[in-house]
Amino acid sequence: MIKLDSLRCNYGKKTILKNISLEIEKHLTILGANGSGKSTLAKALCNLIDYEGTISIQGRDIKELSLKERAKLISYIPAKLEVYDPYISVEEFVLLSRFAHKKNSMDYSDKDKKITQNTLEFLKIAHLKNHTINSLSSGEAGLTLIAGALAQQSKIIILDEPTANLDPHNCKIVAQHINGLKEYHQVILITHDLHLASFIDSPTLFIKDSQATYYEDDFFQDSVLKELYGVEFSNLAVKYE
């Protein structure tokens, strides 16, 4: 369980999020306009940025966790897979997710390699394992990022705009995998893809004007959406089944 207590995030002098208190029991989808602070909230959860207030996971303040402990609890999937090293392969990239499970200065164990191999096979991208990251298509890159999060074996997985750069076919593949993640992981999904959000169907947090509103299960109704987005909706079609 994740607990936020009077969370406040500033960027320079600008307040991005304020006064957010929330208990996240299980899955959560975070929606909101561009620049509303969705990613800021995700980065605060990973302790990547400064914030006021407290965030605790399973009763422990995340600021008190060691980096490796935190990595075993939370993995974060960014919107885009960007690497400086142009030569790193898919397999090597996914194997790096085992870093927190590895002894300092030692090589990755056979178990780590086995987990990597199984994850690649599970996501049906084992044939890409020797390809360099930079040669992947957006869809393949999206699956590689998910493979990384799975290999990290963290309880919580945060996905930041996983379908932002994908065509409808790859959206569907990624959406189905995210839905599958819900079985063993606590999935926190940030998106403005309403089709994806309604398909994943988790409780929803809507962020607007640096405030957050929580919807247990009554978010995806035309009247609610119209009020929040100011756009007419009629029966948001679910396409990912």
Place this chain on the structure above:
Amino acid sequence: MSKFFIWLLLLLILFISPFIGAVSLDVSDVFRPDSLQNSIFFELRLPRVVFAFFAGSILALSGLLFQTLFRNALMTPYTLGISSGAVLGAGVAIKLGLGSLAFGIAAISIFGFLGAMLTILLLIYLAKFLKNSHYESILLLGIALSLFYTSALMVLFYLGSAMQNDILLRFTMGSLSVIGWLHPITITAIGFILFLTIYLYRYELQLLSISDESATLRGVNTKRVTLVLLIVSSFAIGTLVSISGPIGFVGLIVPHIVAKLHPVTVNKRILKTALFGGFFLVFCDTLTRALQTQSELPIGIVTALIGGPFFIYLIISKGKS
């Protein structure tokens, strides 16, 4: 296959290098004890090759390290002004007339070392005022420091006597000429320390070569790892430059050549970069002795003459992609 021949050629040069120079040596004479050839070989040439090899390794490894840590192809101890700091330190020692020894180490070396270490500490301090993601700004800081040091060095030249200026000028051009085994052994030991440190952090380095954020999210204490690696490599560079003077371009070009020859992830290039750096500097040093007319060409000039055009090629080919 061409890869194999490049490595083989460099290895061959390593073995013939000690026999090339002002006095050409014959294998049969070299192993005759008490001959002049014997002492030239064992007291001058062999130590010099060892010194050049490990100096090249340190320069290349530091280049690889800086380029990976800052994720910028132009980051090296040389472009960041760390070498210039050492030169200025040495210049001050020469100007003050500190020729004497302290604990068997020349004052020039101590001042040179301090110059390099002060520069890296200054860069780390100044970098705190920058936003974390803007590593280009550190490069600009380094270039600004380099220019400042060069001007300060000009002032020393202006104030110096003809003899002081001659010593200083020779120092700024770099030299691998050593007598006996003290310096080669020092640099060998430091080369091993640097290699071992980088090897211990090889997976942290691999994660840092993706991005700072990815490394943090997977459990790397990026600030601590970066600091440890920067301090160790600056210590190595500081010691080296205080003995040899600045030798540019090796740190810049060798990691790129190795990456072109062996396009694999960074932790698989550490040993190759160290070896290639060593071979490359021995090759350049052999050239200085082979091409000599009245006296040897300074090593810094040879590496810059080869490295300069390569640097331009690198910038142009980067622009194309």
